[in-house]
Amino acid sequence: MLNSSVIWTAFALYMVFLLSVAIYVTMKEKKEKNTGSMLKASIPWFVLVMTYISSLMSTWVFFAGPGAYYRNGLFYWVSELSYIALFPIVTHFTMNKVWVLNQEYNGKFITPSDFYFERFKSPLLRSILGFVFLGASLPYVASVLVAIAQSASYATGGAIDYKIAVIVIGLIMTIFVCIGGVKSTAMADTVQGVVFISLLWVIAISCLIVGFNGSLTNVVEKIWNNSNSFFSYPGSSNAITYATRLGYPLSCAIGWTIMLPHVFVRSGYYGDNLKAQRKLSKITPILQVLIWTGTMIIGAIGLGLNSNLGSSETELIIPYMIQNFIISYSPLLAKGLMVGFFVGSTAVGISTACAFLSVSSGIVSSDIIKNTLNITIKERNQKNVDRIIIAAIGIISIMLAINPPDLIFTLIMFSIAIVMPLFPILIMAIYWKKATKQAAILSSILGVIVVLCTYFVWDLGNTWYGSIGMLVSTVVMIVVSKMTKQNEEDSKEFYDKLEAGMARFYDIAE
Incomplete structure (x- = not known):
């Protein structure tokens, strides 16, 4: 539909913007003589909210989300709304306390494992968690490259080779993070969040107008006549x-909103004050509802226009509608929306991939090289080491994306499932002083093993996701903690700092 030069030009302009942000932030850091790790940040509430929501959404917005609604029906949307309401509660009782502790530890936390280590004082646990979090990161970054490359290939009718797109996009994305680090990613996310949310709704409204004269009622009637299972469980595909x-x-x-490593560090480490943390808890659910509603409407419109698409085709429902319906209404509008689809998917995808790349490099640098292999890196060399690690992870992700599974959804949900068993350890680390490191180690190992079994042995992964593994982790954490003991001195500093931090930031009277 589009000439390949149009897509490459749009991508080049977008990358110029990202690299400009990275260079600006880097120069500012040098001017202010900020040294040390490029993987830490302290940012105001608006930037915090936008970098969180941008890195959270990923390729779900333009690909897996509309496709999932097309296949699974209206109550898939209801399922998502049900957990969005839990977000302020979960963050209040977990991530706000993680933030308080990080402040009391002078902001030294870089990876999720840093928090767990200060509570349990177990190098082995840190290493295990580091590998688990890294294992969740690589498939997610790969899913981003898959989605953007697919959008480029589809938009140009195959003129842009998928593998070439994966390599070019992956390399430029990696260079961006190498230059600017966490702060440049956060600044770029602020703009990218506005871009992809706006384009999502422009596409949704345009498809609604062209396909059904702007009437949601017409969409409902068409779906009801063709496939009324959309409005009830088990949905259009019996899923x-x-x-x-x-x-x-x-x-x-x-798993998705809390435990994935890139959102863990954003919701727990990055806020510059408690106000930023509270704004994150309040505003994020509103933005999630806005985005999920847009993707649901797109999926419903696509189903109304054609109810016979295959599973993998549904994840390309947006370009399908543009190329098969909007083009007959207005070729110019169709071209504009196709460019918008590519730019929007690039914006949201790169936001997530960059977030994962930065935190993954921290995991390798801190959890594995420094604390597992006991290799000391001089402060003046830290940024260069971080960049080398980012480049290596970027290349591995590119290799994974070359031959992906049929559904991007599969990569995303596996990443989410694999970190869910670590949540009970987080809760008990904060609220149960008798929780032991022995329990945390066994809980993380057995929980992750069970998740892997649900996917590769029992074929339950795509229904229960990480829930069974999290249940096993919870039981093991409680039982083993009752059976073992840990020196109270190991966690004394942790709880002293938590108490002091709560008194300082929450103004709790003694």
């Missing part, structure tokens, strides 16, 4: 089983 009704919302409420 919403009883297990999925519990497993999916639970995995999103815990």
Whole structure:
């Protein structure tokens, strides 16, 4: 539909913007003589909210989300709304306390494992968690490259080779993070969040106008006549089983919004004050509802226009509608929307990938090289080491994206599931002084093993996701903590700092 030069030009202009942000932030850091790791940040509430929501959304917005609604129906949307309401509650009782502790530790936390280590004082636990978080990161970054490359290939009718697109996009994305680090990613996310949300709704409204004269009622009537299963469980593709009704919302409420490493550090480490943390808890659910509603409407419109698409085709429902319906209404509008689709998917995808790249490099640098292999890196060399690690992870992700699975959804949900068993350890680390490091180690190992079994042995992964693994982790954490003991001195500093921080930031009277 589009000439390949149009897509490459749009991508080049977008990358110029990102690299300009990275260079600006880097020069500012040098001018202010900020040294040390490029993987830390302290940012105001608006930037915090936008970098969180941008890195959270990923390729779900333009690909997996509309496709999931097309296949699974209206109540898939209801499932997502059910966990969004939990976000302020979960963050209040977990991530706000993680933030308080990081302040009391003078902002030294870089990776999620840093928090766990200060509570349990176990180098082995830190290493295990480092590998688990890294294992969640690589498939997610790969899913971003897959989605953007697919959009480029589809938009040009195959004129842009998929593998070439993966390599070019992956390399430029990696260079961006190498130059600017966490702060440049956060600044770029602020703009990218506005871009992809706006384009999402422009596409949704345009498709609604062209396909159904702007009437949602017409969409509902058409779907009801063709496939009324959209309005009830188990949905259009019989995918919403009883297990999925519990497993999916639970995995999103815990694994996706809290435990994935890039959102963990954003919701727990990056806020410059408690006001920023509270704004994150209040505004994020509103933005999530806005985005999910847009993707649901797109999926519904696509189903109304054509109810016979295959599973992998549904993840390209946006370019499908543009190329098969909008083009007959206005070729100029169709070209504009196709460019918008590519830019929007690039914006949201790169936001997430850059977030994952930065935190993954921290995991390798801190959890593995420094604390597992006991290799000391001089402060003046830290940034260069971080960049080398970012480049290596970027290249590995490119290799994974060259031959992806049929559904991007599969990569995303596996990443979410694999970190869910770590949530009970987080809760008990904060609220149960008798929780032991022995329990945390066994809980993380067995929980992750069970998640892997649900995917590769029992074929339950795509219904329960990480829920069974999290249940096993919870039981093991409680039982083993009752059976073992840990020196109270190991956690004394942790709880002293938590108490002092709560008194300082929450103004709790003694």
